[in-house]
Amino acid sequence: MIKYSLLRILRDRVTIFWALCFPFILATLFEVSFGHMNDSLDQIQTAVVVKRDGQTAQTFQKFLKEVQKEDNDLLAVSTMDQKEADRKLKSEKIAGYYLLGEDVSLTVAGNGVPESVLQSLMESYDSQAAYLKTILKEKPQQLAAVTQKIGKNVLKSATVKEVTLSGKKVDGMIQYFFSAVAMACMFGCFLGMEAAIRLQANVKAVAARRCVSSTSKMKMALADIAMVILVDYVFVVLFLVYLVFGLKKDFGNNPAPILLITFAGCLIGASMGLLVGSIGKWGEDVKVAIILSVSLGTTFLSGLMVSGIKGLIEKYCPILNRINPSALITDALYSVAVYPDVARYRQDVAIMLLMGALCIAIVFFLTRRVRYDSI
Amino acid sequence: MLVSEIQAGSAKRTKYTGKWNKRPKYHNIMEGMSANMIKIENLVKRYGNLVALDHLDLEIAKGEIFGLLGPNGCGKTTAIGCILALLRYDKGEITICSEKMTPESYDLKRKIGIVPQEVAVFDQLTVQENIDYFCGLYLPDRKKRKEYVEDAITFVGLNDYKKMYPKQLSGGLLRRLNIACGIAHKPEIIFMDEPTVAVDPQSRNHILEGIRKLNQTGATIIYTSHYMEEVEQICTQIAILDHGQCIAKGTKEELKQMIRTGEKITVEEAALSDQQLEHIRQMEQVYAVDYQEQVLLVRFDGTDHNIVKLLQYLQEQTICFGRVYSELPTLNDVFLEITGKSLRD
Numbered sequence: 001m002i003k004y005s006l007l008r009i010l011r012d013r014v015t016i017f018w019a020l021c022f023p024f025i026l027a028t029l030f031e032v033s034f035g036h037m038n039d040s041l042d043q044i045q046t047a048v049v050v051k052r053d054g055q056t057a058q059t060f061q062k063f064l065k066e067v068q069k070e071d072n073d074l075l076a077v078s079t080m081d082q083k084e085a086d087r088k089l090k091s092e093k094i095a096g097y098y099l100l101g102e103d104v105s106l107t108v109a110g111n112g113v114p115e116s117v118l119q120s121l122m123e124s125y126d127s128q129a130a131y132l133k134t135i136l137k138e139k140p141q142q143l144a145a146v147t148q149k150i151g152k153n154v155l156k157s158a159t160v161k162e163v164t165l166s167g168k169k170v171d172g173m174i175q176y177f178f179s180a181v182a183m184a185c186m187f188g189c190f191l192g193m194e195a196a197i198r199l200q201a202n203v204k205a206v207a208a209r210r211c212v213s214s215t216s217k218m219k220m221a222l223a224d225i226a227m228v229i230l231v232d233y234v235f236v237v238l239f240l241v242y243l244v245f246g247l248k249k250d251f252g253n254n255p256a257p258i259l260l261i262t263f264a265g266c267l268i269g270a271s272m273g274l275l276v277g278s279i280g281k282w283g284e285d286v287k288v289a290i291i292l293s294v295s296l297g298t299t300f301l302s303g304l305m306v307s308g309i310k311g312l313i314e315k316y317c318p319i320l321n322r323i324n325p326s327a328l329i330t331d332a333l334y335s336v337a338v339y340p341d342v343a344r345y346r347q348d349v350a351i352m353l354l355m356g357a358l359c360i361a362i363v364f365f366l367t368r369r370v371r372y373d374s375i
Numbered sequence: 376m377l378v379s380e381i382q383a384g385s386a387k388r389t390k391y392t393g394k395w396n397k398r399p400k401y402h403n404i405m406e407g408m409s410a411n412m413i414k415i416e417n418l419v420k421r422y423g424n425l426v427a428l429d430h431l432d433l434e435i436a437k438g439e440i441f442g443l444l445g446p447n448g449c450g451k452t453t454a455i456g457c458i459l460a461l462l463r464y465d466k467g468e469i470t471i472c473s474e475k476m477t478p479e480s481y482d483l484k485r486k487i488g489i490v491p492q493e494v495a496v497f498d499q500l501t502v503q504e505n506i507d508y509f510c511g512l513y514l515p516d517r518k519k520r521k522e523y524v525e526d527a528i529t530f531v532g533l534n535d536y537k538k539m540y541p542k543q544l545s546g547g548l549l550r551r552l553n554i555a556c557g558i559a560h561k562p563e564i565i566f567m568d569e570p571t572v573a574v575d576p577q578s579r580n581h582i583l584e585g586i587r588k589l590n591q592t593g594a595t596i597i598y599t600s601h602y603m604e605e606v607e608q609i610c611t612q613i614a615i616l617d618h619g620q621c622i623a624k625g626t627k628e629e630l631k632q633m634i635r636t637g638e639k640i641t642v643e644e645a646a647l648s649d650q651q652l653e654h655i656r657q658m659e660q661v662y663a664v665d666y667q668e669q670v671l672l673v674r675f676d677g678t679d680h681n682i683v684k685l686l687q688y689l690q691e692q693t694i695c696f697g698r699v700y701s702e703l704p705t706l707n708d709v710f711l712e713i714t715g716k717s718l719r720d
Contacts, residue, residue, distance in 0.1 A: 001511060004500060004508045007500060007504065008497055008499045011499035208495065209489060209495040209509065211461060211478075212459045213509070213512035220512075371460060371461065371463040372462055373463055375456055375462060
């Protein structure tokens with residue numbers, strides 16, 4: 001019975017696509033689209049060309065030094081002549097160079113993120129220039145202190161760097177990958193629904209045939225549920241392996257809690273599918289539509305499509321985040337991989353296990369209903 | 376040893392030697408039991424305001440091929456659903472082998488096989504895997520099951536298709552697979568709900584032949600159909616259902632004796648006057664005359680020399696006519712006389 005339950009799941013191409021292939025495709029697309037966004041911000045190669053070594057040039061160089069002090073990884077500044085700067089810009093060894101004369105000007109060859117950062121730095125500097133000039137004129141002894149302060153502010157406005165409570169460096173895009181893991185767990189509901197329908201004699205002829213056999217419905221349900229959770233879990237673990245080792249996403253150094261979170265996620269995903277499959281006499285198409293809405297709806301609310309939506313829900317309707325399985329999964333992953341919050345992690349996992357167990361209990365109760373009004 | 380030649384597909388011929396007469400030991404427990412395998416008393420089933428089964432009473436004896444005949448929607452499938460404890464019913468009692476049938480009657484269920492109207496197999500499993508799976512729901516012993524599955528595959532003539540998936544099979548072969556899944560565990564009671572619907576004549580004959588063989592090995596078969604020819608061909612007892620009621624029951628001969636028609640004679644292309652038609656109506660044993668578009672249909676309540684008498688009259692009257700043929704009553708005539716409508720209506 002278990003062997004054939006497994007074969008039935010693994011040979012169902014549509015289910016395999018949604019439960020296994022789709023998360024892989026989505027994560028790959030995420031990586032291609034914005035996976036290297038943080039990498040390009042890490043170190044911007046730039047140059048300074050001093051055309052006239054006056055007050056402006058000195059002030060701007062001091063300002064750049066302050067920026068570098070604040071974030072060593074953001075800028076790499078070298079001083080060179082204009083000929084060399086042009087050559088390096090052409091060969092893309094630098095993203096742009098600042099020409100320092102009476103004013104400061106920026107020369108770039110493209111319009112990517114590094115160029116935007118350089119532009120932003122210069123614009124911020126310009127906006128403070130008048131103020132600096134006044135300081136220089138009236139209180140030149142305070143120039144260094146003011147420049148340092150402005151440098152910090154300008155850096156903040158040019159690029160915001162997140163730092164966790166644990167001091168870990170955060171990949172700003174990791175939330176999308178956490179949501180993708182949640183989605184992979186939730187797609188187990190397709191497997192669960194298929195399994196449930198195949199025990200509903202009033203929906204499928206094959207279920208009627210199973211129901212009149214001498215094997216109890218409970219036994220069949222148990223075998224199917226176990227296989228669904230197992231297969232979904234294996235798929236999600238494969239997906240995690242791909243994210244961690246293939247796409248080099250940082251899920252922390254402790255795999256045990258991550259595995260427990262995804263197991264709880266698979267349990268709740270599969271059991272929600274079983275529940276939808278077990279209730280009502282709707283056709284398979286209607287149930288698929290419900291499942292699709294549930295899985296995509298919950299992952300949407302967990303921030304898969306719109307960044308920050310989970311924060312908004314937390315602010316205005318926090319209970320939704322406590323019962324949304326996808327939000328619980330991403331929250332628990334954050335609690336383990338980004339900021340250490342054991343209590344939060346435990347609470348999320350406990351809620352997921354409880355909800356999963358509740359769904360399965362309802363499924364067993366509904367499956368017990370062994371005679372139908374019509375078939 | 377059963378030996379038969381069956382034809383699978385257009386050109387392929389498969390020879391098989393079935394082992395279906397080797398009944399499993401559990402058949403012996405039936406000895407000494409009541410002759411009635413299935414007893415239905417006063418069964419009422421309603422779907423809202425519609426009465427699907429109206430105080431239905433049936434008794435099915437061991438070893439019969441029991442035909443449930445009736446038009447679509449007469450309650451055949453509903454009756455089977457109630458017997459198998461799939462459907463909730465409003466009133467009545469159902470016993471199988473003198474035991475009340477409930478959804479938890481697993482010992483009883485072990486003796487039952489079902490071939491549903493709709494093909495009920497898993498698309499993701501091959502022919503062999505499907506049969507093995509459904510057989511496994513009744514028979515946990517793997518070794519024994521392997522043997523039974525092979526027997527079932529041979530019995531339905533799917534040896535050349537066992538590694539194929541259901542989607543790769545033709546309609547007739549799918550029906551055979553559907554049957555194999557229901558009989559692989561060698562049940563004592565087999566329910567077959569219209570197993571030949573949408574099946575080509577070749578596969579239909581094969582299926583009907585198979586049902587006879589199953590019966591010869593001791594299985595009691597409950598066969599539902601709206602094809603009266605099939606029921607006449609294979610059933611030893613027949614119950615005719617209409618509007619959820621059993622309107623007649625017996626052997627096909629007994630059913631035919633219930634009605635007045637003994638013989639029907641049809642005369643084609645006969646030009647008759649009203650007076651001549653009246654003369655025919657007055658003939659001995661004639662009880663009904665129908666004349667439409669120059670086709671004369673005369674019903675006699677006996678079978679003695681009717682055709683001679685009718686032809687003699689036509690000759691005397693110098694009436695030209697075309698083809699003449701005589702028919703004995705069918706189950707459709709039985710249904711027609713009892714309900715006033717045809718089975719096909």
